[in-house]
Amino acid sequence: MAMVLNEEQEMLKDMAKGFLTEKAPVSQLRSLRDSGGTDGFDRGTWGAMAEMGWAGVVVPEEHDGVAMGYQAAGLIAEEMGRTLTASPYVSTAIMGATALNKYGSADQKNEWLPKLAAGGALMAVAVDEARKHAPSSVATKAERAGNGFKLSGEKSFVADGSVADALIVSARTEGAEGDEDGITLFLVPRDSAGLSAEAKSMVDSRNAATIKLDGVELTADAVLGEVDGGYQPLEVILNAGRAGLAAEMSGSAQECLTRTVDYLKERKQFGRTIGEFQALQHRASHLYSEIEVGKSVVMKALQMMDQAPEMAGLMVSAAKAKLGQVAQLAAQESIQMHGGIGMTDEFDIGFFIKRVRVAEALYGDANFHTERYARLRGF
């Protein structure tokens, strides 16, 4: 597959850039933070995005989506990374839609996908239980109760967990903690009795929640996919989110470089524009090189998600690991090259290092994915 955008993708990218720059720039994130609201995103902006088809970007047309695929989904995420737009896009439009579309029953799809594509339903994926990402470490129990299941346990670092209308929860139906077999995925409505969400305010000014499941009773219809066979689908759902976050981080890294290079051309010290100093030129040029290399592996990962999602794990881990490292380098270098002003809250560049830290950690940090890459490669 050619490593260039087609016309449809170019148009989508331009449209996303135009919309986000105007309606959801970094200043929106700043005012969301300062207003102290609990949603962590602007519902009006999300509604406008849904109207443009973004919420249904990977949803099939028969369920009211636009079915443009993961490469297109990544382009939107990349533009959101440039503007640091806070939205439930990755958890809902990428991961929630992937989960339902690929593994949902006909009833689940009919109930949720059209709502999701219209922006009327938000989703979150509740997977981790400890401070580090470990999708097979599942202690949350799903015990059989009558015709259904009863869920008990606690999930942490659930992005958009406090605003979601439904959660995709991994729970153990069989086996020991750490086993890949015996994990089942459940689609749990937010208003289920026994489910509580505690919103946490995060360093990136967006929300993650701790989800408590205290004997949540579900019918067998709530199972997403196969009982005991939830791990492989979970990997595909997570891979979609990881590829989306890698694209987002690519956008953030590019924006950090753009802002930094602009600053190097404007700031004067020692009677000269600081961009004339070779020490800074080489830092910026090295960063440029890393970012270009990062962009390519993200594109490969998204193309793999479109072509063979079950086989995409290796490339997705390569992309998430690489971009985790590149975007953090970009965020750190941009503060260094901005000097003192980069440390001030008044200046926007500091928002990037905060968001990138969270995106890097979400669904596996660079170390996790480097290790996973080695495992998948067989060494």
Place this chain on the structure above:
Amino acid sequence: MSDDLEKFREETRAWLEENCPEEMRTPMSVDTNACWGGKKFKFESDAQKLWLDRMAERGWTVPEWPKEYGGGGLSKAEAKILAAEMKRIKARPPLISFGIWMLGPALLKYGSEEQKQEHIPKIVRGEIRWAQGYSEPNSGSDLASLQTKCEDKGDHYLINGQKVWTSYADEADWIFVLVRTDPEAKKHEGISFILVDMDQPGVTTKPIKLISGKSPFCETFFDDAKAEKDAIVGGLNKGWTVAKYLLTHEREMISGMGSGSMRPIGDIAAQQIGLDEQGRLADPILRADVARMEIDGLAFMATMERFKDEAKAGQGTGANSSMLKYYGTELNKKRLELMMDSAGSDGLEWGAEEDVAAQWLRTKANSIEGGTSEVQLNVISKRILELPGA
């Protein structure tokens, strides 16, 4: 695929089956497996010569060059099919040379009709081996400060000076040289690109022994060497333009070293170090380094592919060849450092059959030759980031 291309594929497959000798369908493992051509070249086997002659006759040593100069005249799509079919039977390249990688593209772009007619067919057939004369003892990164003198003597040019790092000049027949034809002009504007026959008393070469123990480079001396009046390519004092164009090709070539068909380092390390009971490389720190290396390698190869596709679509910037050169060579150096880590004391043996040590030491030149990493970063700063004063 169109019917025409499908037919081309069938014919190509049949022709290769018929004409590629069995011995030429095995991976290249030692230096002598590569056919460089030229008057001094010794074919290691009849099959190597036969394969070159058969491919050259069709112009398939350079599939996309124009037919009128002996090239294959294939379209991009056809050339892709030929490459795929050769890969299918694991056919070796029939000929590799600086003529193909560097001089040929420059002649096709800047050469006169007579120069193309004279020199290109001999490159295609591997009859003449070319060397490159760019750097001088006092002109390395600052290449445009070169001093090799070239004077117009009416019926010929007279050349005096010294070049250094001339790759394989001791095995070459002709050399393309950057010379100063106008000492009064600004440094970039008094340079010409000239073609010189090395088979004359005024041209001598001396190999330079490197830290790797090998001598891929030479010094080349010009003492009253002569060149024909029509030997300048791209116009008198216009040599810098040709040189820059050619450097782009050289950078692409060097940045591509260390990627592609090589065995992944994770596989090599797994064999050398072994795996623990959980299937992990027994040295956990090397394991992490190797995984990062492979990820960077994947990302880098994807980048070469992306830039190629962007160029085809008329996007991107030519200055990205500097980025590829910088990143690719730094990566290759790291890769060989890890190869040494993995090989342990076996890798420290001097002159061993696999000779990782020689490869490791050789890679240290990658970020110097063809413009140092620092020069590439300067180019990125100036041409891509447009930073002031760069």
